[in-house]
Amino acid sequence: MSQPKKISRRDAIKCAIKYAGVSAIGAAATYIGIKLWPEQKTLSIAPLQKNRQAANPQNKTNMKVLLVNGSPHKKGCTYTALSEVAAALEKDGVTAEILWLGIDSVAGCRGCGTCRSTGRCILNDSVNATAEKVAEFDGFVFGSPVHYAAASGFITPFLDRLFYSAGKHFAGKPGAAVVSCRRAGSTAALEQLNKYFTISNMPVAPSQYWNMVHGNTPDEARKDLEGMQTMRTLGQNMAWLLKCIAAGKAAGVGLPAYEARVATNFIR
Numbered sequence: 001m002s003q004p005k006k007i008s009r010r011d012a013i014k015c016a017i018k019y020a021g022v023s024a025i026g027a028a029a030t031y032i033g034i035k036l037w038p039e040q041k042t043l044s045i046a047p048l049q050k051n052r053q054a055a056n057p058q059n060k061t062n063m064k065v066l067l068v069n070g071s072p073h074k075k076g077c078t079y080t081a082l083s084e085v086a087a088a089l090e091k092d093g094v095t096a097e098i099l100w101l102g103i104d105s106v107a108g109c110r111g112c113g114t115c116r117s118t119g120r121c122i123l124n125d126s127v128n129a130t131a132e133k134v135a136e137f138d139g140f141v142f143g144s145p146v147h148y149a150a151a152s153g154f155i156t157p158f159l160d161r162l163f164y165s166a167g168k169h170f171a172g173k174p175g176a177a178v179v180s181c182r183r184a185g186s187t188a189a190l191e192q193l194n195k196y197f198t199i200s201n202m203p204v205a206p207s208q209y210w211n212m213v214h215g216n217t218p219d220e221a222r223k224d225l226e227g228m229q230t231m232r233t234l235g236q237n238m239a240w241l242l243k244c245i246a247a248g249k250a251a252g253v254g255l256p257a258y259e260a261r262v263a264t265n266f267i268r
């Protein structure tokens with residue numbers, strides 16, 4: 001059997017520069033154990049990152065929206081889109097907080113069913129931390145980059161476990177999904193994320209277009225003027241919906257009294 005060829009650090013870097021450019025430099029650096037970029041890490045919800053946009057004191061409400069960034073990039077395109085929604089919310093008097101899920105993997109749902117009796121996920125991480133805070137928020141925006149025409153592998157397990165263990169607490173609270181992509185797959189990813197709302201008795205906040213921005217960098221996303229406007233309109237509509245729901249509650253119109261759940265599996 002042939003032995004794997006040993007390669008020096010210098011040769012690895014030279015080879016990378018010659019043949020494949022920046023991404024290969026990254027690969028070569030990883031191979032020989034050099035860290036080119038500082039490590040990002042966080043999986044905890046505390047402290048939630050406060051959005052710094054100035055609120056209009058005239059129309060300040062006591063309502064809050066949680067915006068979840070399911071991108072591996074803390075301040076990438078998804079964050080850029082979410083920030084635009086957050087700024088529009090703040091302008092309309094709604095407090096907006098952005099939570100980044102981080103880059104340490106969020107484990108998938110084990111389907112153990114423990115949450116059915118305890119109301120908590122057996123894996124005690126950002127999912128439970130978020131579930132504990134759901135009551136504090138009046139609306140939710142879930143943001144994700146498009147990865148292979150789907151939502152990211154960070155937000156999907158997070159939402160699976162959050163909604164499986166605490167889905168009933170979202171009822172009546174408006175939700176919206178936001179995606180960022182270079183080119184395609186955005187509508188599939190949006191549809192995927194919107195399904196968490198429509199199975200949980202949540203009204204879905206609309207916009208003037210489907211909630212997507214296009215770009216590979218935050219700068220490119222910002223240049224997607226229509227995408228950015230779509231985000232601002234979404235923020236306005238979410239604030240409007242929240243105020244309508246609050247006005248309805250004040251007038252005695254609350255959540256419907258739902259029937260006891262029927263669960264019919266397709267086995268007969």
Ligand SMILES: Cc1cc2nc3c(=O)[nH]c(=O)nc-3n(C[C@H](O)[C@H](O)[C@H](O)COP(=O)(O)O)c2cc1C
Pocket residue numbers: 071072073075076077078079144145146147148149150180181182183184185214215216217218
């Ligand atoms: C693993 C991976 C898969 C991707 N798949 C797609 C895709 O299917 N369609 C697309 O248009 N862009 C795709 N992209 C590009 C990202 O969606 C795009 O750069 C996005 O705006 C990044 O957002 P972020 O900065 O918040 O991570 C992919 C990126 C990665 C890393």
